[in-house]
Amino acid sequence: MVNGSVKVKQWIYSLLTLSMIFRTEGLFVNITYLLSGMAKGAVCLDGSSPAYHHDKGFGTGVNSWLIQMEGGGWCNNVTTCLSRKNTRLGSSKQMVKQLAFSGILSNKPQFNPDFYNWNRVKIRYCDGSSFTGDVQAVNPITNLHFRGARVFLAVMEDLLAKGMKNAENAILSGCSAGGLTSILHCDSFKALLPMGAKVKCFSDAGYFINVKDISGAPHIEEFFGDVVRLHGSAKNLPPSCTSRLKPNLCFFPQNVAQHVRTPLFLVNAAYDSWQIKNILAPSVADPRGVWRNCKLDILRCSSRQLQTMQGFRLGFLRALIALGPSSSRGYFINSCYAHCQTEVQETWFRADSPKLANKTIAIALGDWFFDKNSFQKIDCPYPCDKTCHNRVFDPNVHPFDIDM
Numbered sequence: 159m160v161n162g163s164v165k166v167k168q169w170i171y172s173l174l175t176l177s178m179i180f181r182t183e184g185l186f187v188n189i190t191y192l193l194s195g196m197a198k199g200a201v202c203l204d205g206s207s208p209a210y211h212h213d214k215g216f217g218t219g220v221n222s223w224l225i226q227m228e229g230g231g232w233c234n235n236v237t238t239c240l241s242r243k244n245t246r247l248g249s250s251k252q253m254v255k256q257l258a259f260s261g262i263l264s265n266k267p268q269f270n271p272d273f274y275n276w277n278r279v280k281i282r283y284c285d286g287s288s289f290t291g292d293v294q295a296v297n298p299i300t301n302l303h304f305r306g307a308r309v310f311l312a313v314m315e316d317l318l319a320k321g322m323k324n325a326e327n328a329i330l331s332g333c334s335a336g337g338l339t340s341i342l343h344c345d346s347f348k349a350l351l352p353m354g355a356k357v358k359c360f361s362d363a364g365y366f367i368n369v370k371d372i373s374g375a376p377h378i379e380e381f382f383g384d385v386v387r388l389h390g391s392a393k394n395l396p397p398s399c400t401s402r403l404k405p406n407l408c409f410f411p412q413n414v415a416q417h418v419r420t421p422l423f424l425v426n427a428a429y430d431s432w433q434i435k436n437i438l439a440p441s442v443a444d445p446r447g448v449w450r451n452c453k454l455d456i457l458r459c460s461s462r463q464l465q466t467m468q469g470f471r472l473g474f475l476r477a478l479i480a481l482g483p484s485s486s487r488g489y490f491i492n493s494c495y496a497h498c499q500t501e502v503q504e505t506w507f508r509a510d511s512p513k514l515a516n517k518t519i520a521i522a523l524g525d526w527f528f529d530k531n532s533f534q535k536i537d538c539p540y541p542c543d544k545t546c547h548n549r550v551f552d553p554n555v556h557p558f559d560i561d562m
Contacts, residue, residue: 185265186256187211187280195312199294201303202284203239203248208309211257211280212320213265219275222327223317225347226263226280229334229363229498233286234384239302248284261506262331262520269503272524273329277321281313281336288339288409291389307394310343314350325351329527330359333498334432337364341411341418342395348420358421358527361411362500365426366433367477368410372466373443378436382409412477421486423526423533424478425499425519428471429456429540431549432497438470454551456495456540468539475536488526490519493537494546505547512545 192208195201200208215222230247233239242248263278264270285291285306293304314322322328330347332340340347344359351357371377383406386392392405398417399408407413415422431453439449452459459467471493478491492499492512499505499519505512507520514522514535525531537543 185213185259185263187213187259189250189253189255189257189282191250192312192316194316195309198308198312199303199305200308200312201305202250202309203233203243203286203302203304204251204284205296205301205303206250206284208284208313209250209253209282210313210317211259211282212317213259213263213278215275215277217275219273219277221321221324222273222276223322223325224262224273224276224278224329224331225317226278226501227289227330227332227336227339228280228283229332229336230283231286231335232288232381232385234381234388236300236302236388239286239304239388240300242286243302246282246284248286250282250284253282253284260501260503262500264503269507271507271520272527276327279317281310283336285309285389287385287389287391288335288342290339290342290386290391290394290409292394293390304389306389307391310339314347318350323352325355325357327527328355328357330357331362331500332360332364333362333501334364337361337498338366338409338411340364341415341422342409344418344420344422345396356527358423359418360423360425360523362425363427363430363432363496363498365411365415365424365474365478366437367412367474368407369437369470369473371437371443372439372449375443377440377443379406382406385409412480415487416481421488423488423490423523425490425523426474427494427496427499428474428491428537429467429493429495430474430497431495431551433474434467434470434495438466454553456548464540471539478536485532488522488533489535490514490522490533491536492546493540493543495540495548496546497549499547510545512543512547 189209195208233242246252267274287306289306289310291304291306330340340359340361348357386406395408396414399414435453452463507518511518522533526533
C-alpha cells in the first residue's frame with residue numbers, strides 16, 4: 159500500500175512537472191484546413207484536404223517566415239500507402255486540431271533566439287513522397303491519391319496570399335522526410351518569393367545517403383526507386399539531377415544538394431538513428447534480430463556493430479564532402495545517435511543542448527542565416543562528444559515504426 163501511495167505521488171509530480179513545462183515552453187497552434195486546395199487536386203493520400211498550423215509573426219518578425227515541413231517516412235507501394243491512409247500521415251481528418259510548437263517553432267526568445275517572432279508554419283505531411291508525387295489517376299478500389307507536389311504548391315500559394323508575398327526573410331526547413339523536402343524544393347521555394355527577400359533552406363536529419371545495408375543489398379536505393387515510381391515523382395525532382403541520373407537517384411540529397419543554388423544548411427547526426435535502423439540494418443537484412451538491441455540503444459552495440467557504424471559515418475561524410483566546397487552552404491554534423499534535433503527544445507537550444515565549436519544548433523543556424531558566420535563543422539567520432547542526447551527507444555515499440 160505504501161508503494162502504491164509513492165507511485166501515485168510520483169505520477170502526480172510528473173503531471174505537475176509536465177504542466178509547468180507546457181506553461182513555460184508550450185505553445186499550441188490551431189490547424190488550418192486548406193479546403194480550396196481540393197479543387198486543384200491537392201489532397202492527402204485519402205483525398206482529404208491539406209493542412210498546416212500557422213503562428214503569426216510579430217514585431218520585427220512580421221515579414222519573416224519560417225516554413226517547417228513535417229516528417230514521417232514514405233510509402234513505397236499500395237500496401238504501405240494503405241497502412242498510412244487512415245492515419246495522420248495520410249489523412250488530415252486524423253490530425254490533431256492543435257499542435258505543440260517548440261524548439262525552432264517556439265515563440266519565446268529564451269527558447270528560440272533568432273526566429274521566435276517570425277511567422278512560423280508547420281505544414282502537415284500526408285502524401286508519403288516528401289511532397290513530390292503527382293498522379294492524376296485514382297484507383298477506385300484503393301482510393302489512394304498521390305498528389306504531394308500539388309499539396310506543396312497549394313499551401314505555398316495560400317501562405318503567399320496571407321502575407322508571405324511580402325516576406326523580407328524566409329526559410330524552408332524540415333525534419334527527416336520533411337528535411338529531404340526542404341532540399342528537393344529549395345530552389346522552387348525561393349522562386350515563389352519576392353526578388354529582394356533573403357531566402358535560405360535548412361534540412362534537419364534529411365541527408366539520407368545511398369549505401370548498401372549490412373547484407374550488401376541496395377535496400378534504400380530500391381525503396382526510394384519504388385517511391386518515385388509509385389508517386390510519379392520524377393517530374394517534380396530537380397531537373398539539374400534528373401537530366402544526369404535516374405530519377406530514383408535524385409531522391410538522395412548527395413546527388414541534388416551540389417546543384418541547389420539557394421543557400422542550404424544541413425544538420426545531421428553522422429550516426430543518424432533512423433538511417434542506422436532503416437538503411438544500414440533494416441529488418442530484411444537482419445532476419446535474426448542481431449541488431450535489434452543495438453538499434454534501440456547505442457550503448458548496447460557490440461564492438462563489431464560499432465565498427466560497422468563507424469564505417470557508416472565515414473560513408474556519410476564522403477557523401478557530404480563530395481558536394482564540394484561552398485561558402486553559402488552550412489552544416490552541423492555531430493556524432494550523436496539521434497534523428498531530428500531542432501523541433502525538440504532540449505536539442506535545439508538549452509544549456510545542455512548538443513554543441514559544436516561551443517555553439518548549439520540554434521545559434522549556429524541563426525549565425526549562418528544572418529551571415530554572421532559560415533558555420534561548417536563536423537564532429538569527432540563516437541563516443542567523443544559528451545554533449546549528445548543519444549536516443550534510447552522503447553523496446554515495446556517496433557524499431558522500424560518509430561519514425562515512419
